[in-house]
Amino acid sequence: MTGVEQKPARRADGPREDLRRVGRGWNRLTGRAGRRWRRLPIPVKAVVVLVVYLALAILVPSNPVAHVMAPQSGWSNVLSEEIGVYVLMAIGLNVVVGQAGMLDLGYVAFFAVGGYSIGILTTHDHLNFWEILPIGIAAAALAGLLLGAPTLRLRGDYLAIVTLGFGLIISQAATNLNFDGGAQGISAIPHPPSIGHIKAFTYGVTDFKPYWYLVLAGIFAAIWAVRRLERSRVGRAWVAIREDEDVAELMGVPTYKMRLWAFAIGAAVGGAGGVFFATQANHIDPTLFSYQVSILVLAAVVLGGSGNMAGVVLGAFLVVWLPERFRGFDKYRILVFGLALVVMMIFRPEGLLPSRRRRAEMSEPASGGGMGAPLVAPTLEEAEA
Amino acid sequence: MNPAGALLEMDQVTIRFGGVVAISDLDLAIPEGSIFGLIGPNGAGKTSSFNVITGVYQVSEGIIRFAGAPLNGLKPHRITQRGVARTFQNIRLFPEMSALENVMVGADAQHRTGIPGAILGLPRHRREQRDGEALARELLDFCGIVEVAEEAARNLSYGSQRRLEIARALATRPKLLLLDEPAAGMNPAEKHGLAELIRAIRDRGVTVLLIEHDMSLVMSICDRIAVLDFGRKIAEGRPEEVRESPAVIEAYLGRPDTDDESPLDAMAADQEPGAEVTDAS
Numbered sequence: 001m002t003g004v005e006q007k008p009a010r011r012a013d014g015p016r017e018d019l020r021r022v023g024r025g026w027n028r029l030t031g032r033a034g035r036r037w038r039r040l041p042i043p044v045k046a047v048v049v050l051v052v053y054l055a056l057a058i059l060v061p062s063n064p065v066a067h068v069m070a071p072q073s074g075w076s077n078v079l080s081e082e083i084g085v086y087v088l089m090a091i092g093l094n095v096v097v098g099q100a101g102m103l104d105l106g107y108v109a110f111f112a113v114g115g116y117s118i119g120i121l122t123t124h125d126h127l128n129f130w131e132i133l134p135i136g137i138a139a140a141a142l143a144g145l146l147l148g149a150p151t152l153r154l155r156g157d158y159l160a161i162v163t164l165g166f167g168l169i170i171s172q173a174a175t176n177l178n179f180d181g182g183a184q185g186i187s188a189i190p191h192p193p194s195i196g197h198i199k200a201f202t203y204g205v206t207d208f209k210p211y212w213y214l215v216l217a218g219i220f221a222a223i224w225a226v227r228r229l230e231r232s233r234v235g236r237a238w239v240a241i242r243e244d245e246d247v248a249e250l251m252g253v254p255t256y257k258m259r260l261w262a263f264a265i266g267a268a269v270g271g272a273g274g275v276f277f278a279t280q281a282n283h284i285d286p287t288l289f290s291y292q293v294s295i296l297v298l299a300a301v302v303l304g305g306s307g308n309m310a311g312v313v314l315g316a317f318l319v320v321w322l323p324e325r326f327r328g329f330d331k332y333r334i335l336v337f338g339l340a341l342v343v344m345m346i347f348r349p350e351g352l353l354p355s356r357r358r359r360a361e362m363s364e365p366a367s368g369g370g371m372g373a374p375l376v377a378p379t380l381e382e383a384e385a
Numbered sequence: 386m387n388p389a390g391a392l393l394e395m396d397q398v399t400i401r402f403g404g405v406v407a408i409s410d411l412d413l414a415i416p417e418g419s420i421f422g423l424i425g426p427n428g429a430g431k432t433s434s435f436n437v438i439t440g441v442y443q444v445s446e447g448i449i450r451f452a453g454a455p456l457n458g459l460k461p462h463r464i465t466q467r468g469v470a471r472t473f474q475n476i477r478l479f480p481e482m483s484a485l486e487n488v489m490v491g492a493d494a495q496h497r498t499g500i501p502g503a504i505l506g507l508p509r510h511r512r513e514q515r516d517g518e519a520l521a522r523e524l525l526d527f528c529g530i531v532e533v534a535e536e537a538a539r540n541l542s543y544g545s546q547r548r549l550e551i552a553r554a555l556a557t558r559p560k561l562l563l564l565d566e567p568a569a570g571m572n573p574a575e576k577h578g579l580a581e582l583i584r585a586i587r588d589r590g591v592t593v594l595l596i597e598h599d600m601s602l603v604m605s606i607c608d609r610i611a612v613l614d615f616g617r618k619i620a621e622g623r624p625e626e627v628r629e630s631p632a633v634i635e636a637y638l639g640r641p642d643t644d645d646e647s648p649l650d651a652m653a654a655d656q657e658p659g660a661e662v663t664d665a666s
Binding site: 153224228232233234235236237239240243244246249250251252253254255261265375383 | 439441460461462465466470472473477479480481482485486489490492493494495496498499500502503504510513514519553554557572
């Protein structure tokens with residue numbers, strides 16, 4: 001109940017309160033839009049999704065946009081190889097962190113499994129991208145199960161440290177093993193074979209737009225699958241675990257199994273990210289799979305709004321795009337990027353587009369606290385909303 | 386005691402935490418279709434009994450049988466799926482989920498949909514989703530809080546939160562419902578409503594095991610009562626028998642010459658969380 005005394009000080013805060021009001025408005029709007037969307041017949045939904053996909057596919061890499069977004073670098077390359085892949089990974093990590101509430105600091109491990117799957121299978125076994133994509137995803141999901149099975153009995157900080165360990169081990173292992181090219185990595189990973197002679201499906205080295213179409217399709221598929229999970233028994237179980245794991249178990253949620261599934265789904269999406277990345281980059285080596293990738297994806301999830309799909313997509317876009325945009329600052333660009341992150345976290349600690357739930361949690365530190373802590377009555381602030 | 390027709394049997398159950406004995410040699414048989422009261426002073430082992438029945442604690446010795454099958458060693462979610470549900474002394478809802486979602490989590494205890502079913506929207510998933518929501522709304526209505534179905538649990542009034550806990554537990558489709566001090570913090574009108582609700586639950590065919598400090602509530606609705614003190618059962622019987630038992634009076638009021646504590650202190654309804662175990666030493 002100590003949080004209640006601090007309330008007046010928080011309320012008096014002008015700009016922060018304004019931002020919060022904007023957030024509330026946004027949530028109400030998206031909530032209403034979401035309900036209306038779910039009621040639409042399936043063909044209508046399919047057409048809307050297709051139109052949105054085509055608009056994003058065509059407009060985003062176009063020249064005028066590129067000029068504004070990344071005047072100093074190759075925009076469509078950044079878009080497909082960096083932004084697209086990070087958006088995909090943020091969607092996957094959000095299942096683990098935002099939905100099930102498990103802090104995973106070693107997410108790069110699954111990105112690496114995906115990347116090395118395609119690297120090894122294309123160069124040794126001459127399978128093509130389309131054959132490897134499902135294999136890479138399955139391999140990453142399997143890695144998620146294998147890493148998760150012994151570790152998901154841990155909670156909170158302990159889980160975070162163990163996953164951090166895995167993230168560090170994976171790049172060390174990749175460096176010191178031989179079958180994966182060791183420190184040199186794997187070169188000459190083939191691009192996806194082109195489909196027919198259609199320009200949009202010709203994957204070369206000069207035009208990066210086809211890769212963007214491809215990654216965007218992957219993002220759409222991931223959003224579709226994760227959305228459906230969120231609204232099912234599985235998604236409810238994840239949120240219940242996040243809110244109170246002991247009670248979830250007592251209400252019949254098989255908590256260990258559900259946590260393991262969250263981990264595997266997150267891993268599968270991360271693995272897909274690895275496959276998409278490697279086929280574009282042509283070359284992979286252990287330095288690409290450092291723990292910084294884990295941290296950056298986690299930053300995307302937290303910055304955008306843990307638990308909110310639109311939020312994490314925006315967050316992933318920003319953590320990749322901002323350093324690119326700040327290229328003009330030369331060697332200070334990472335400093336500026338860091339500063340931008342700090343400022344955003346001060347003004348919106350719950351993320352840019354927080355989920356309804358997370359927003360409430362952040363504004364009410366006294367609730368949902370320790371074991372058996374009673375719920376508190378709604379605060380003045382909530383009552384007004 | 387007559388174990389025939391008992392839904393839940395505890396046979397010589399002992400729980401030890403290191404040297405501390407929370408419950409010792411407890412025999413209990415809850416007849417099917419009854420409202421059974423579990424009373425006793427603070428730290429008597431009542432909540433520990435709930436925890437051992439629901440699998441939060443493991444028995445050190447003894448056996449617990451539910452509907453004829455032993456529960457020992459089962460994970461809590463398995464025990465819930467078998468038909469034992471509970472509420473908590475300190476309300477423990479999923480605070481940021483809506484009331485409806487809270488109850489749907491309970492309903493999911495009997496559902497089987499997995500990842501592929503949910504992603505592909507297979508028929509079972511759609512059926513379970515529909516049935517779960519229908520059951521949740523029916524139970525919110527049954528508990529008298531259907532009008533707050535879309536509210537976040539944290540925003541409900543205290544009394545509604547207590548009722549939501551009961552609705553969530555009922556959604557798991559239990560045969561036995563364990564209520565841990567459901568009347569705590571309620572005013573007389575709310576207590577009266579609660580008594581009605583508990584009777585209605587029994588009339589749905591759910592056996593009720595009730596921990597409660599409010600004696601008038603316990604005495605008015607329970608068919609049988611067991612009294613615990615220091616982890617042992619000191620009396621059991623119909624309410625009027627228990628009320629007259631010398632052992633019970635002594636446990637609650639102390640022995641006339643040796644105990645200088647006020648009887649009112651011993652009967653205080655307010656209880657520290659976690660005090661059960663440590664006090665039992």
